[in-house]
Amino acid sequence: MNHPTELELIEWAAGRLEPERARAVHAHVAVCEACARTAAAQRDTWDALGNWTVTPPACDLWPAVEAQLEGISAPARAGRPSWPRTVFRAAASILLAAAVGHVVGRWVRSRVGKPAVAVAFVESLHLESLGGESAVGLSTALQTLVPDDLKEDAR
């Protein structure tokens, strides 16, 4: 005699066995006392479990859920910049500064004909009176001050 498994008896009591298998179990339970006792106990337990009914309180969870979702997403919308935007702004600022510096530098050189930095340096040393042929006006004037072995290196 092939006894149904305990799991099959559980599913049979629940009314969830495949029809063909359910008929076979039903036929077996009719002739097997041990299986009949287990099947009866399982059916009673299944029915007893059905006595525990739960009725959720009438409430609408959506307002509270929506408030939580708004709280989660609000900081991202409240002006805190996202990182791609920050990187883009930084890069744009650097490019703009470089462009402005380049334009100003070219304008200055076109006005005075000498490197602006060099002119400022010479003026600060009050050496313009020494004259000279080089861009900074120093090499000729300083020749008399530079030792002969260094002049070789300077050439």
Place this chain on the structure above:
Amino acid sequence: MDTGPKSDAELMTAVAGGRMAAMGELVHRHQASVMAVAYRFVDRWDLAEDVAQDVFVRIHRAAADYRPEAKFTTWLYRIVVNLCLDVKRRESRRPVSMGEMPADPPADAPPDPIEARETAGRVRQAVGDLPDRQRTAVVLHRYDGLSHREIAEVTGWSESAVESLLVRGYAGLRDALADMNEIDRRETA
């Protein structure tokens, strides 16, 4: 043109597209069942409501990852069960004060005969006394109608593990409720 109510998968696609109204519709559609499932695990309506809210927040957060091929309710139940088990673990570590007894059924429930309420109380106690995994399998099987395979998908356990848990869980319940069933049998004989 009215095309009828949208499916859960369609609503989830809309939620992933940023439509909050679709999220609201999902909440209204499933909030009662989620709270009922959660209550059977955590045994308190206030905790069940907290769990339910967390469930829907997580669904919204994970909407972009939802695949329509997966059954929505299986995915939903998975989130509910995981959150309930977290709550149970947290509550078991917390000392319980005398004022924190499990909540009775809500006041607006229809009045039951005393005997029916006692039976329901005993059943609730018996289910609550089961080990966590057995209780999870039995609750999903008996009260939510899930198959062994669906329970396995929800919990991440193997099907054979689920079946073993059901056998042991129901065996425990038969023992716990045996005297009650015996009384019922004698009364109806």
